Amino acid sequence: MTDQRSQAEIVRNSLKRRYRKERRFRMYGMLAIFIALASLAILFADIITKGHTGFVKTTITLDVTLDSDMMYLDDPSDEDQLSMADFVAPLIAALQEHIPEADSAAEKRELGRLIGSYGASEVRNLLKDNPDLLNTTQTIEFLAHDRVSTYVKHADNPRYSVKLSEQQQRWVDELQEKGVIDTSFNDVLFSRGDSREPANAGILGAIVGSLLTMVVTLVIAFPVGIAAAVYLEEFAPQNKITDFIEVNINNLAAVPSIIFGLLGLAVFIGLFGMPRSVPVVGGMVLALMTLPTIIISGRAAIKSVPPSIREAAEGVGASKMQVVLHHVIPLAMPGMLTGSIIGMAQALGETAPLLLIGMVAFIVDVPGGFFDSATVLPVQIYLWASSSEQGFIELASAGIMVLLTFMITMNALAIWLRKRLERRW
Amino acid sequence: MNTMNPTVTSEAAMPEEKIVSVKEERPAETVIEEGKTVGHPLSDDPKFKLRNVEVFYGEDRAIKNISLDIGRNEVIAFIGPSGCGKSTFLRCLNRMNDSIDICRVKGQLAIDDHDIYDPKRDVVELRARVGMVFQKPNPFPKSIYDNVAYGPRIHGLANRKSDLDDIVESSLRKAGLWDEAKDRLDAIATGMSGGQQQRLCIARAIAVSPEVILMDEPCSALDPIATAKVEELIAEMSESYTIVIVTHSMQQAARVSHRTAYFHLGHLVEVNETDKVFTSPEHELTESYITGRFG
Numbered sequence: 001m002t003d004q005r006s007q008a009e010i011v012r013n014s015l016k017r018r019y020r021k022e023r024r025f026r027m028y029g030m031l032a033i034f035i036a037l038a039s040l041a042i043l044f045a046d047i048i049t050k051g052h053t054g055f056v057k058t059t060i061t062l063d064v065t066l067d068s069d070m071m072y073l074d075d076p077s078d079e080d081q082l083s084m085a086d087f088v089a090p091l092i093a094a095l096q097e098h099i100p101e102a103d104s105a106a107e108k109r110e111l112g113r114l115i116g117s118y119g120a121s122e123v124r125n126l127l128k129d130n131p132d133l134l135n136t137t138q139t140i141e142f143l144a145h146d147r148v149s150t151y152v153k154h155a156d157n158p159r160y161s162v163k164l165s166e167q168q169q170r171w172v173d174e175l176q177e178k179g180v181i182d183t184s185f186n187d188v189l190f191s192r193g194d195s196r197e198p199a200n201a202g203i204l205g206a207i208v209g210s211l212l213t214m215v216v217t218l219v220i221a222f223p224v225g226i227a228a229a230v231y232l233e234e235f236a237p238q239n240k241i242t243d244f245i246e247v248n249i250n251n252l253a254a255v256p257s258i259i260f261g262l263l264g265l266a267v268f269i270g271l272f273g274m275p276r277s278v279p280v281v282g283g284m285v286l287a288l289m290t291l292p293t294i295i296i297s298g299r300a301a302i303k304s305v306p307p308s309i310r311e312a313a314e315g316v317g318a319s320k321m322q323v324v325l326h327h328v329i330p331l332a333m334p335g336m337l338t339g340s341i342i343g344m345a346q347a348l349g350e351t352a353p354l355l356l357i358g359m360v361a362f363i364v365d366v367p368g369g370f371f372d373s374a375t376v377l378p379v380q381i382y383l384w385a386s387s388s389e390q391g392f393i394e395l396a397s398a399g400i401m402v403l404l405t406f407m408i409t410m411n412a413l414a415i416w417l418r419k420r421l422e423r424r425w
Numbered sequence: 426m427n428t429m430n431p432t433v434t435s436e437a438a439m440p441e442e443k444i445v446s447v448k449e450e451r452p453a454e455t456v457i458e459e460g461k462t463v464g465h466p467l468s469d470d471p472k473f474k475l476r477n478v479e480v481f482y483g484e485d486r487a488i489k490n491i492s493l494d495i496g497r498n499e500v501i502a503f504i505g506p507s508g509c510g511k512s513t514f515l516r517c518l519n520r521m522n523d524s525i526d527i528c529r530v531k532g533q534l535a536i537d538d539h540d541i542y543d544p545k546r547d548v549v550e551l552r553a554r555v556g557m558v559f560q561k562p563n564p565f566p567k568s569i570y571d572n573v574a575y576g577p578r579i580h581g582l583a584n585r586k587s588d589l590d591d592i593v594e595s596s597l598r599k600a601g602l603w604d605e606a607k608d609r610l611d612a613i614a615t616g617m618s619g620g621q622q623q624r625l626c627i628a629r630a631i632a633v634s635p636e637v638i639l640m641d642e643p644c645s646a647l648d649p650i651a652t653a654k655v656e657e658l659i660a661e662m663s664e665s666y667t668i669v670i671v672t673h674s675m676q677q678a679a680r681v682s683h684r685t686a687y688f689h690l691g692h693l694v695e696v697n698e699t700d701k702v703f704t705s706p707e708h709e710l711t712e713s714y715i716t717g718r719f720g
Contacts, residue, residue, distance in 0.1 A: 238526055308563035312626070314521065315559070316576035316633055317552035326575075327565065 047404075051397025057186040057199065058149040060115055060175070062094040065137045066127065076131040087120035087127075088112050091142070098180055099171050110168055114175075116143040116199050143188065143199045144181060146391045148172055152183060153394075160390055189398060193364045194380065198391025201384070203399050205366045209279060209359070209374030210348060210406070212367060216283020217347050221290040222340050226329075228291070229298030229336070234324050253292035260289040261353030269357060276358035277373040285353045290343040297339020301332035334418040341414035345407050351378040377403045457692045460490040463707045464697035466686075468494040472637065472667045473518060478532035480513050480522070487513050489691040490532075500659065500668045502678035502699065505688035506714065511671045514688070515639050517541075518669065519555035520548050536637070553580055556630035560642040562622035564614035564629070569606050572614045572625055573597060576633035592632055600628035601658055620651025627658060631666070638662065640670040644677065656681050675715055679703050687711045 068074055070093065073085040092112045096102060102111045119142045126140070127133060144152070147163045151172055154160035164172065175181040192202030228249075236242045264285035268274045274281050305328050313323045329336075354360065359375050360383065367374035375383070377399065384396035460477070471494035480488035488510045495501055503511035513522070520541060522528045534541040541551060553576075564572050573593045576582075583589035593610070597603040602624045606617075614625055623643060630638055640659075644652040659668060659681045672678050678685050678699065685702040687695045687710070695708040706712040 306563075308559065308561055309565060310524075311521065311557075311559060312563040312565060312629075313575075314524065315519075315552060315557035316579075316629060317549045318575075318579055319549050322579055326579075331566065 047397050047400050051394055051399075051401050053153045054394035054396075054398025054401075055186050055189065056153065056183050057188055058144040058152045058181060058183050060095075060142045060144050060148075060181050062091065062140060062142065062180065063097075063137055064090050064094045064123065064140050066090055066123070066134055067093075068134050073127070073134070076127040076134055082124060082128060085124070087123040090123065091115055091119055095175075098175055098178055102171070107167070110165065111171065114145055114148050114168065114172065114181075116145045117197060118143065118200055146198045146389065148181070149199055150390050152176065152181065186398075189395070193366045194362060194375070194383070195364060196362075198389055198395055201392070201395055203377070203380060203395075203402055205363060206375050206377045206380035206399070207402070208366050209282075209363075210376040212279035212370055212374060213282040213286060213354075213359075213376055214344060214348060216280055216370065217286040217290060218340075218344060220284060220287035221294055221343065221347075224287075225291050225294030225340065225343075226298055226336055229295045229302060230324060230329065232295070233299050233302040234320070234328065249292050249295050253296060256352075257289050257350055258352040258356065260285050261356030263288065264353060264357045275371060275373075277361050277363070277375075278359075278371050279367065279374050280370045281357050282354050282359050282374075282376065283370075285357060286347040286350060289350065289353060290340075290347045293343035293346065294336075294340050297342070298332070298336045301335025301339065302328055304335065305331045334421045337417050337421070338414050341410055341417075345410045348376075348406060348410070349378050349403065351376075351382055354379055377406070457689065457694060457710070459692065460492070462492065462693045462696055464695045464702075465684075466493045466693065466696040468496040468499075470497055471495060472497045472499070472536065474533070474535045474538065475517075476533040478514070478517065478530070478534060480510070480517060481529045481531070482525075483527045487691055488517075491693040493686065493693060493696060495667060495669060496684075498663060498665070498667055499684060500663045500670065500682045501684045501686060502682035503669065503671045503686050503688060504673075504675060504678050504714070505694075507673075508690075509688040510691045511686075511688045512641055515641055515669060515671050518637070518639055519552050519557055521557065523548060553633050554635050555637040555639060556633065556635035557639045558623070558626050558630050558641070558643045561646050562619055562626050564617075564622050564625050566613065566615050568611045569597075569614050569617070569625060570610040573628050573632045576629060580633055582633065596628040596632040597625075599631055599658075599662070600624045601654060602628055618651070620647050620654060623647055623651065623655060624658065627655070631662070635666070637667040637669065640668065642671050642673060645673060652677070675703070687714060689714075 067090060070089045071085045071087060073081050075081055092108050095111050095114065096108070099111060102108055122140070122142065126138070143149075148168075150160055151162045151164050151169060155162060162169065172181060188200065189202050190204055190207075192200065193205030195201040232242065232246065232249075236245075264281055268281045268284055269276055309327050309331065310323055313327050318326065354376060360379050361373060361375065362383070363373050363375050365372070381396050381399040381403065384392040384399060387396075473493075473495035475491065475493045475495070478488055478491045478493075479486060491514065503515060505511050516522045517530050517534060518536075518541070522530060530542055536551070536555065540546065565575065567575075570593055573596050574583075574589050577589060577592050583592055594603060594607075597606055602621060605621060606625075614622065617625065623646070627638075627643075644655050647655065656677065659670065662668060663681075663683075670678075670682065682699045684696060685699045686693060687702065687706075687708070689710050695702065695706060695711045697707065702711060703715055706715060
C-alpha cells in the first residue's frame with residue numbers, strides 16, 4: 001500500500017498528463033475549425049476576385065447622327081425598310097469622329113466591331129419606337145463588344161487572352177482616354193435574361209425562375225411536410241405500416257436528387273403531360289426532394305416538445321387536436337421553420353433534378369409566370385461556367401455570388417424567425 | 426407519442442428517497458392477500474366507486490385487484506414505496522393513462538355511478554370534471570392570464586371577456602396567487618418561482634370548476650415554504666372539492682388528508698382514517714412503512 005503522500009504525487013503526475021491530453025484535444029478542435037474557416041475564406045476570395053468584374057460593364061457612348069441616306073431608311077414605320085436598312089453605318093461614322101485615322105473599308109469594319117453585336121438592333125429599335133428621331137443626332141450608350149470588355153477589364157490578367165488586333169487595342173486606349181469607352185455598374189446583369197453575348201447576358205431570368213420555383217416548392221412541401229410530421233408523430237397508430245412509412249421517409253432523404261428528376265420526368269411530364277422547363281414542374285420535383293427533410297426535422301421538433309406540456313393540456317380537458325394545435329405545433333414551430341428553410345436552401349442550390357426536366361434550356365426571356373420556360377440560378381451558373389466564351393467566366397462567378405447572397409439571406413431569415421417565435425413563446 | 430411510463434417519471438425525481446431492499450426487511454410471515462384490503466376502503470356516499478381495478482403495462486400487472494371508494498369532498502392520500510402503483514392508480518381516475526399505448530385498465534371505475542371507462546364516454550368532459558395537478562409544475566409557456574384562461578376558453582365557459590376575467594381572478598384568488606400575480610398577468614408564466622408555478626397549475630385546474638382534483642406529488646419539487654402554502658391551499662379547497670393526493674411525505678399525508686391509503690407492490694394494503702393509519706396501523710406492512718423500516 002502506498003502512503004498518502006506518494007498517492008498524491010501519482011495523482012499530481014497524472015494530472016500533468018491529463019492536462020496535456022486535454023490541451024491536445026482542444027487543439028484538434030481548433031485545427032478543424034481553422035481548416036473549415038480557411039477553406040471557406042479561400043473559396044470566397046477566389047469567387048470574389050474572379051467574379052467582381054462581372055458586376056462591371058464596358059460601355060461606348062457615342063453621338064450618333066441618324067442620317068437617313070446613310071442608313072437607306074426614309075420611313076422607320078415601314079417594316080420592309082427597317083429590315084433592309086443599315087444601322088451599322090451611323091455607328092461607324094460616329095466612332096470615326098473620334099478615330100479619324102480609320103478610313104479604309106477594312107479599318108472601318110474593324111472599328112465597327114468594337115461595339116457589341118446588339119448595337120445595330122438598339123438603333124433600329126430606337127428608330128422604330130421614335131420615328132421622329134430620324135436625321136437627328138442622339139447620344140446613345142452602347143455595350144462594348146465582349147472582346148473590348150475583356151481587354152478593358154483584364155488587359156493585365158494572363159488568364160485572359162486579348163482577342164483584339166494591335167490596331168484595335170490602340171483605338172480602345174484612345175477611346176478610353178477620351179472617355180468614350182467607360183466602365184460602370186453592370187445593371188444589365190440584373191435586368192435581363194440569358195444571352196449568347198456575355199455583355200448582354202443577365203441573371204434576372206434565373207433569379208425570377210428560382211423565385212417562382214421556390215414558391216411552388218414552399219407551397220407544396222411546407223404544408224404537406226408539416227401535416228405528415230404531425231400525423232406520424234401524434235396520430236399514427238404504432239404498427240407495421242407506420243414503421244414501413246417511417247423507414248421509407250428516412251430512406252427518401254438519402255436518395256440522390258437526380259432520381260427525383262427522373263421521377264419528375266416520368267410522372268409529371270410523361271404521365272401527366274405537363275410542359276417541360278417550367279417552374280411548376282421544377283417546384284414539384286424540388287418539393288418531393290425537400291419533403292423528407294421537412295418531415296424529419298418537423299418530427300424532431302414535435303418530439304422535443306416536453307410531455308409535461310401535453311399532460312398539462314390534457315389535464316384541463318383539451319382534446320387531442322387542441323393539444324396539438326394550441327401547444328405542440330406552436331412550440332415546435334421554430335424547429336419546423338428552421339428545418340423547412342434549410343430544406344428550401346438545399347432546393348435553391350439544386351441542379352441535377354432540374355437538368356432532367358428541361359430547366360437547363362437556353363432561355364432569353366425573363367419568365368412571367370409559373371408556366372413560362374425558365375431556368376434557375378444554379379443551372380444558369382452551370383451553363384455559364386461550361387461556356388467557352390471568356391466573358392461568361394466572370395459572369396458565372398458573379399452568379400455564384402448572387403446565389404450565395406440568396407442563401408445567406410434565407411439562413412438569416414431562418415435564424416431571425418426562430419428568435420422571434422421563441423421570444424413570443 | 427408519449428410512451429413514457431408515468432410512474433417511472435414520478436419516481437425518478439425522488440433521489441432522496443432511500444431505497445432499501447424490501448425483501449430483507451419484510452417479516453417472513455407477511456403475505457399480501459390479493460384483493461384483500463384492511464381498514465375501511467368503502468364509504469356510504471362515494472364520489473368514486475372503484476371495484477376490482479387492474480392495470481396492465483403490456484404483460485406487467487401494475488395494479489392488482491383494488492377496490493376502493495373515494496368520498497365526496499374528502500381528501501384522500503395515497504402513500505407507499507416507489508413503484509407501488511399509486512400514481513398509476515391515480516391516473517386511472519381521469520384516464521390520463523389513455524395516451525400510453527400499452528396500458529390497459531380492467532374493472533369497474535365509476536364517478537357518480539357513471540362508468541369512467543365507458544367507450545362512449547367523452548374523456549374531455551371527464552377531465553373537465555376531474556382536474557389534475559402534476560408533480561413538476563408545468564405551466565404553459567404563455568402569460569399567467571392565458572394559463573388560467575385556457576381551460577375555460579376551450580370549454581367555452583366564458584362568453585365575454587369580463588366573465589373570463591372574473592374566472593381568472595377567482596381562480597387565482599382560490600390558489601392564493603392573486604396578490605402576487607395581479608400586476609403581471611401578462612408576464613410569461615415560466616418566469617415565476619417553482620412554488621408560484623405550482624399554485625398557478627392549481628389555479629389552472631380549478632378554473633374549469635372541476636369536482637375532483639387529482640394531485641400527483643404536487644410538492645415534491647417545492648421548497649418547504651412553498652409546500653406549506655400548497656398544503657394550506659389543499660385544506661381550504663377540501664371544502665368544495667374532492668381531492669386525491671399522491672405523496673411521498675407521510676407528514677404531508679398526515680397533515681392534509683382525511684383518509685390514507687397504503688399501496689404496496691400494486692396491492693392496496695390498508696385504507697383508514699388518517700389518524701388511525703399513523704397511530705395504530707392494522708397491517709404490519711403499513712406499520713413497517715410508516716415507521717420507516719423500508720420504502
